[in-house]
Amino acid sequence: xxxxxxxxxxxxxxxxxxxxxxxxxxxxxxxxxxxxxxxxxxxxxxxxxxxxxxxxxxxxxxxxxxxxxxxxxxxxxxxxxxxxxxxxxxxxxxxxxxxxxxxxxxxxxxxxxxxxxxxxxxxxxxxxxxxxxxxxxxxxxxxxxxxxxxxxxxxxxxxxxxxxxxxxxxxxxxxxxxxxxxxxxxxxxxxxxxxxxxxxxxxxxxxxxxxxxxxxxxxxxxxxxxxxxxxxxxxxxxxxxxxxxxxxxxxxxxxxxxxxxxxxxxxxxxxxxxxxxxxxxxxxxxxxxxxxxxxxxxxxxxxxxxxxxxxxxxxxxxxxxxxxxxxxxxxxxxxxxxxxxxxxxxxxxxxxxxxxxxxxxxxxxxxxxxxxxxxxxxxxxxxxxxxxxxxxxxxxxxxxxxxxxxxxxxxxxxxxxxxxxxxxxxxxxxxxxxxxx
Amino acid sequence: xxxxxxxxxxxxxxxxxxxxxxxxxxxxxxxxxxxxxxxxxxxxxxxxxxxxxxxxxxxxxxxxxxxxxxxxxxxxxxxxxxxxxxxxxxxxxxxxxxxxxxxxxxxxxxxxxxxxxxxxxxxxxxxxxxxxxxxxxxxxxxxxxxxxxxxxxxxxxxxxxxxxxxxxxxxxxxxxxxxxxxxxxxxxxxxxxxxxxxxxxxxxxxxxxxxxxxxxxxxxxxxxxxxxxxxxxxxxxxxxxxxxxxxxxxxxxxxxxxxxxxxxxxxxxxxxxxxxxxxxxxxxxxxxxxxxxxxxxxxxxxxxxxxxxxxxxxxxxxxxxxxxxxxxxxxxxxxxxxxxxxxxxxxxxxxxxxxxxxxxxxxxxxxxxxxxxxxxxxxxxxxxxxxxxxxxxxxxxxxxxxxxxxxxxxxxxxxxxxxxxxxxxxxxxxxxxxxxxxxxxxxxxxx
Numbered sequence: 001x002x003x004x005x006x007x008x009x010x011x012x013x014x015x016x017x018x019x020x021x022x023x024x025x026x027x028x029x030x031x032x033x034x035x036x037x038x039x040x041x042x043x044x045x046x047x048x049x050x051x052x053x054x055x056x057x058x059x060x061x062x063x064x065x066x067x068x069x070x071x072x073x074x075x076x077x078x079x080x081x082x083x084x085x086x087x088x089x090x091x092x093x094x095x096x097x098x099x100x101x102x103x104x105x106x107x108x109x110x111x112x113x114x115x116x117x118x119x120x121x122x123x124x125x126x127x128x129x130x131x132x133x134x135x136x137x138x139x140x141x142x143x144x145x146x147x148x149x150x151x152x153x154x155x156x157x158x159x160x161x162x163x164x165x166x167x168x169x170x171x172x173x174x175x176x177x178x179x180x181x182x183x184x185x186x187x188x189x190x191x192x193x194x195x196x197x198x199x200x201x202x203x204x205x206x207x208x209x210x211x212x213x214x215x216x217x218x219x220x221x222x223x224x225x226x227x228x229x230x231x232x233x234x235x236x237x238x239x240x241x242x243x244x245x246x247x248x249x250x251x252x253x254x255x256x257x258x259x260x261x262x263x264x265x266x267x268x269x270x271x272x273x274x275x276x277x278x279x280x281x282x283x284x285x286x287x288x289x290x291x292x293x294x295x296x297x298x299x300x301x302x303x304x305x306x307x308x309x310x311x312x313x314x315x316x317x318x319x320x321x322x323x324x325x326x327x328x329x330x331x332x333x334x335x336x337x338x339x340x341x342x343x344x345x346x347x348x349x350x351x352x353x354x355x356x357x358x359x360x361x362x363x364x365x366x367x368x369x370x371x372x373x374x375x376x377x378x379x380x381x382x383x384x385x386x387x388x389x390x391x392x393x394x395x396x397x398x399x400x401x402x403x404x405x406x407x408x409x410x411x412x413x414x415x416x417x418x419x420x421x422x423x424x425x426x427x428x429x430x431x432x433x434x435x436x437x
Numbered sequence: 438x439x440x441x442x443x444x445x446x447x448x449x450x451x452x453x454x455x456x457x458x459x460x461x462x463x464x465x466x467x468x469x470x471x472x473x474x475x476x477x478x479x480x481x482x483x484x485x486x487x488x489x490x491x492x493x494x495x496x497x498x499x500x501x502x503x504x505x506x507x508x509x510x511x512x513x514x515x516x517x518x519x520x521x522x523x524x525x526x527x528x529x530x531x532x533x534x535x536x537x538x539x540x541x542x543x544x545x546x547x548x549x550x551x552x553x554x555x556x557x558x559x560x561x562x563x564x565x566x567x568x569x570x571x572x573x574x575x576x577x578x579x580x581x582x583x584x585x586x587x588x589x590x591x592x593x594x595x596x597x598x599x600x601x602x603x604x605x606x607x608x609x610x611x612x613x614x615x616x617x618x619x620x621x622x623x624x625x626x627x628x629x630x631x632x633x634x635x636x637x638x639x640x641x642x643x644x645x646x647x648x649x650x651x652x653x654x655x656x657x658x659x660x661x662x663x664x665x666x667x668x669x670x671x672x673x674x675x676x677x678x679x680x681x682x683x684x685x686x687x688x689x690x691x692x693x694x695x696x697x698x699x700x701x702x703x704x705x706x707x708x709x710x711x712x713x714x715x716x717x718x719x720x721x722x723x724x725x726x727x728x729x730x731x732x733x734x735x736x737x738x739x740x741x742x743x744x745x746x747x748x749x750x751x752x753x754x755x756x757x758x759x760x761x762x763x764x765x766x767x768x769x770x771x772x773x774x775x776x777x778x779x780x781x782x783x784x785x786x787x788x789x790x791x792x793x794x795x796x797x798x799x800x801x802x803x804x805x806x807x808x809x810x811x812x813x814x815x816x817x818x819x820x821x822x823x824x825x826x827x828x829x830x831x832x833x834x835x836x837x838x839x840x841x842x843x844x845x846x847x848x849x850x851x852x853x854x855x856x857x858x859x860x861x862x863x864x865x866x867x868x869x870x871x872x873x874x875x876x877x878x879x880x881x882x883x884x
Contacts, residue, residue: 089485093476095498107486116495321495397490 034325036332038075039091039101041084044351045315046157046275055349060336067335071328092116095322099329100336103151103316105142105395109228111318112145118319121149123330130334138390139355142314151318152337155352158386159214159310160277161300162270164262166293167192167204178299178382179308182218182244185269185301192268193251201255207248207269208257212410213403214271215241217311217391219303228396229435233406233428237305242424244303245414265293271300273313274383275351297379299386312390315352353383360384402431446641453634454561458517460630461558462510464623465544468552469506471616473499475604484607491606496599502547509544513555516540517562537562542586551601551620554627556587561634685736693729697722738782750785751776754792758810761793765800767808774813777869784867787845788812788821791853794838795823795863803827803861819869822862829857 040057044050054077061073075098079087085104091097092111103111111117124130132140135153143151163175171192176184189206196204216223219241224231232238262270277297302308317337323329336342343354347363354360361384393399409427412418476499479488489495496502516537520530541559545552563579605616700722707715745753755771762769780788792810799805805827812821842865843853851867 086483086486089489090480090483092489092495093480093485093498095501110490114489114492114494 034071034328036071036073036100036325036328037098038073038332039084039088039098040075041079041081041102042077043081044275044279045081045102045155046273046313046351047081048275048279048351050279050351052349056342056345057336059345059349060332060339060342063339063342064332064335068328068331073332097320097322099323099325100317100319100333102154103318105314105316105393106397106400108143108151108316108318108395109145110397112148112150115321117150118321118323118326118329119148119150120152120319120330120333123326124149127330127334130338134338134356134358136312136355136357136387136390138312138387138392139314142312142392142395143316143318151316152333153314153355154317154337155315155346155350156355156387156390157274157313157352158383158390159271159273159300160297160383160386162272162277163296163298164265164268164293165296166265167268175296176298176301178385180298180301182301182303186244186248188268189248189251193253202253203266205255205257205261205267206251208259208262208267210245210248210269210271212241212245212407212414214300214310215245215303217309218300218306219244220306220309224394224396224399224402224435228394228398231402231428231431231435233431234424237303239424240305241303242410242413242420246416246420249414249416272297274353278351298382299389307389308386309389309391310386311393312387313393314355353387357384357388360387398435402434405434406431446637446644450634450637450641453630453637454565457561457627457630457634458514458558460627461555462514464552464554464627465506465510465548468548468620468623469503472549472551472599472601472604473503475607476502479607488603488607491603492599493596494599496549497547505547506544509540509547510555513537513540513544513558517558520562521565534563538583538586541583545587546598549598549601549604552623553587554624556583557627557631559583561631564635564638689729689732689736693725693732696725697729700725745782745786745789750780750789754789754812757789757793758796761796761800767796767800767806769796769808769810772809772811774811776812777814777819780819780869784819784849784869787849787851787867788819788865790845791821791842791863791865792823794842798838798863799823799825799827799861803829805860814869817868819867821865823864824860824862826860829859829861 038057043053057075064073065071085107088097088101124132136156139153139156142153143149165175168175173188173191192204193202193206194204195202216238219237221235221237221241222232257267261267299308300310317333319326319329319333337355340356340359343356343359344363346352346354347359360380363380406427409418413420413423476496479485497505516533520533520537537559541555544555560580560583564576601620605613608616700718704715704718707718751773758769758771796808799808803825805825808823808825810823846853846865846867849867851865854864856862
C-alpha cells in the first residue's frame with residue numbers, strides 16, 4: 001500500500017510544524033539575555049579563615065560584565081567548603097551545574113573521567129589571547145587528566161619554611177641559603193635543641209610540624225602511580241626520608257613540640273603553606289602576646305636524593321561540558337584564571353598566590369598590606385622559585401584517605417614506637433591493598 | 438495470503454503482539470520512572486557525590502532521562518506501526534526499519550542498558566513483515582543482527598551509561614534484592630510473551646500450510662473428475678452424432694432406397710405382363726429417388742459448419758479468421774486476390790476447413806505470430822496459400838490434420854503442398870467450376 005497523497009500532505013505539514021517549533025525555540029533562546037553561572041564556595045580553599053572570599057570573583061565578574069554587555073554573571077553564595085563537593089555533585093546530577101565552577105581537588109579526576117568537564121586544551125591553544133606558558137607547571141598539571149587539560153588553576157599555595165631569625169641570631173647561626181640541604185637543616189636543629197633555662201628540660205627546638213609528607217617530596221619520592229592504583233612506600237628514597245625523620249625526632253628526646261612553642265619563639269623552623277603564613281600574620285596579637293621574634297621564609301631543605309621542591313596546592317576552575325555558552329564561559333574562566341589584573345587581586349585580596357609567574361614576580365610586598373608589618377618579610381622571587389620547582393599533589397579520589405591511613409603508621413615508625421625493619425614494605429602492601437579495592 | 442489465513446489465529450497473534458508492545462511500554466515506563474525518581478532522591482538526600490563516583494558518566498537530569506526513554510519508546514512504536522502497515526515503498530521500508538533499530542538503540546541507552554527486551558519487539562516487527570519463503574533465513578539473520586547490536590551496545594556503551602546497580606545501590610540491601618528480582622522478572626515475562634507470540638505465529642503458519650495442502654488435494658481431485666467428464670462428454674457427443682447420422686441415413690436414404698427397391702420389385706414382375714404399368718411404376722420410383730435426393734441434401738446441409746450455413750464463404754472465412762486472431766493473439770491477414778463465383782457447398786466447406794486447420798497449425802505447431810492467408814482464382818481452379826512466420830519444420834511429417842486435409846482435397850481432385858523456408862507455407866489448389874466426380878452426382882439435379 002502506498003502512501004496516499006493526503007497522508008503525504010499531512011506528514012509534510014507535521015514536519016513543517018516541527019521545524020517551525022525548533023527554529024522558534026532556537027530564536028527564543030537567542031533573544032534571551034545570557035546568564036553565566038559560577039560555582040564556588042565561601043571561605044578559603046586553603047583551610048584558613050577568610051573574611052572576604054568573594055572579593056576576587058566579584059571583581060572578575062564586574063570586569064567581565066563590563067567587557068561583555070548583555071551578559072550577566074551570577075553565583076550562589078554561602079556554600080561552605082565542606083558542603084561544596086556534594087552541592088556540585090547534586091547540581092551535576094540535576095543537570096543544572098554552573099557554567100564554570102571551582103573543582104575540589106579530590107573530585108577533579110572523577111569529573112574529568114565521567115565527562116562532566118569540558119576539555120580546554122584545544123580551546124586554549126587556539127585562543128590567540130591566551131598562553132599556557134604563563135602558568136607554573138605544577139599548577140597547570142593539576143588541571144590535567146589523561147593528557148588533556150580540563151581546568152585552569154585559579155590560585156596556588158606553596159609550602160615554605162618559616163625561620164625564626166631572632167632565635168638563630170641568638171645562637172649565632174646564619175640564616176640558611178635558599179638551596180640548603182637536610183644535612184644543614186639537621187645540623188642547625190641539633191645545635192638549637194637544648195635546655196636554655198637550665199631546668200633540665202629541653203625548651204628550645206629545631207623544628208615543629210615537619211612531617212613525612214613534606215620530607216618525602218623534598219627527597220624526590222613519588223608515592224603513587226598516576227592512576228592512584230599503586231603506591232611506592234617501599235622506595236629507597238622513602239626509606240632515606242624516614243631514617244632522616246627518625247634522626248630528627250631523636251633530637252627532641254621525647255618532648256613533644258607544640259604550636260605554642262613556636263608562637264613563643266622557641267622553635268627555629270616551621271613549615272607553613274603560603275595561606276597559613278598570610279593568615280598567621282594578621283593576628284599579631286598571637287605572637288605579641290607571648291613573644292616577639294623576627295622571621296623569614298625560605299624554601300624547604302632539599303633531601304639527598306631530591307631537590308628543595310614542595311608540593312603545590314592549587315585551586316582549579318573548569319567549564320561544564322554541558323554549558324550552553326561555552327565561548328562566553330571560556331572568556332569568564334580566562335577572566336578569573338588568566339587576566340593579570342584579576343590575578344594581581346588574588347595576591348592582594350586572598351590568601352592564595354596567583355598562578356601566573358609574571359604576576360607573582362612583579363608583585364611587591366606593598367600589595368600585600370598584611371605582610372608589610374614589621375617582624376619579617378617575604379621575597380616573592382623566592383616564592384616564585386619555590387612554585388616553579390613545586391610538584392603537584394596527587395589528586396586521585398582516595399588520596400587524602402590513603403595518606404591518613406599511612407600517616408598513623410609512619411608517625412609510629414618515625415617516633416620509634418613501631419620498629420623500622422620492614423615497616424615500609426608492610427605499609428606499601430597495605431596501602432596497595434586499599435587502593436586496589 | 439492474509440485473506441485465507443484463519444481470522445481467529447490472526448487476531449490472536451495481533452492481540453498478543455499488542456500485549457507485548459503494551460507490556461514493553463509499561464516496563465520502559467517503570468524502569469525510566471524508577472531511575473528518575475531514584476536520581477531525584479539521591480540529590481535531595483545529599484548522596485550525589487558518592488553516586489557520581491560509582492558512574493562512568495554524568496547521567497541525564499531525571500526529567501530529561503525519563504522523557505528521552507518515553508520519547509524513544511513512542512518513536513519505536515510509531516516506526517514499528519509504519520513498518521508493519523507498509524505505508525511506504527520498499528526503499529522507505531528499509532529506512533523505517535533502520536530508524537526503528539536506531540530508536541531501539543537510543544531507548545536501550547536511555548534506560549542505561551538495564552532492559553534489552555525491546556529488541557524482541559523489533560524482531561517481532563521484522564517477522565511480521567516478512568512472511569515469504571525467505572522468512573526463516575531473514576529471521577535468523579535479523580535476530581542475529583539485532584542481538585549483535587544489543588551486545589555491541591552492551592560492549593560499547595557499558596562504559597558510558599549509569600548502571601542499574603548504581604541506582605539500586607542507593608536503597609537498603611533487602612530492597613536491592615527485590616529491585617533486582619523485579620528487573621529480572623520483567624525480562625523473563627517479556628521473553629515468555631515473545632515466545633508465546635512466536636509459537637502462535639508458527640502454529641498459525643503451520644495450519645495455513647495444511648489448509649493450502651488440503652485445498653490443493655481437492656483441486657487435483659476436481660481436475661481429474663473434470664477431465665474424465667470431458668472425455669465422457671466427447672464420447673457422448675460422438676455417439677449422438679453417429680446416432681443422428683444413422684437416423685438421417687435411415688430416414689432419408691433408407692426410406693427412399695426401400696421405396697425404390699420395392700418399386701423395382703414390382704417393375705420386374707410388371708415389365709413383361711404390363712409394360713405400361715411398369716413405366717408408370719418407374720416414374721413413381723424416380724419420384725421417390727428425387728425425394729430421397731432432396732432429403733439427403735437437407736441432411737448434408739445440417740452437417741455443415743454453422744457460419745458456412747448462414748453466411749457466404751467470404752464472410753464466414755473472414756469472421757473465422759478474425760475470431761481466431763482475437764482468441765490466439767496472432768496477426769492474421771486475409772488477402773483475397775479473387776473470389777470464385779460459383780462454388781459448390783462441399784468445395785466451400787473444404788476451403789473453409791483448410792484455412793481453419795492451417796491457421797490452427799500455424800499457431801499450435803509453428804508458434805507463429807503472423808499468418809497471411811491468400812485466396813485467389815485462376816482459370817479452372819481456386820488456390821489458397823497460408824504462409825506463417827513460425828518455426829516451421831525441416832521435414833514435414835504429416836499428422837492427422839494434414840492427412841485429413843489432403844484426403845478432403847483429393848476427394849475434390851485438388852492437391853496439397855507444403856514447405857518451410859521462412860516459416861511454414863501451405864498451398865491448396867482445387868479445380869473449380871468443373872463438374873466431375875461420382876460422389877457428387879447428386880448435384881447434377883440442382884443444375
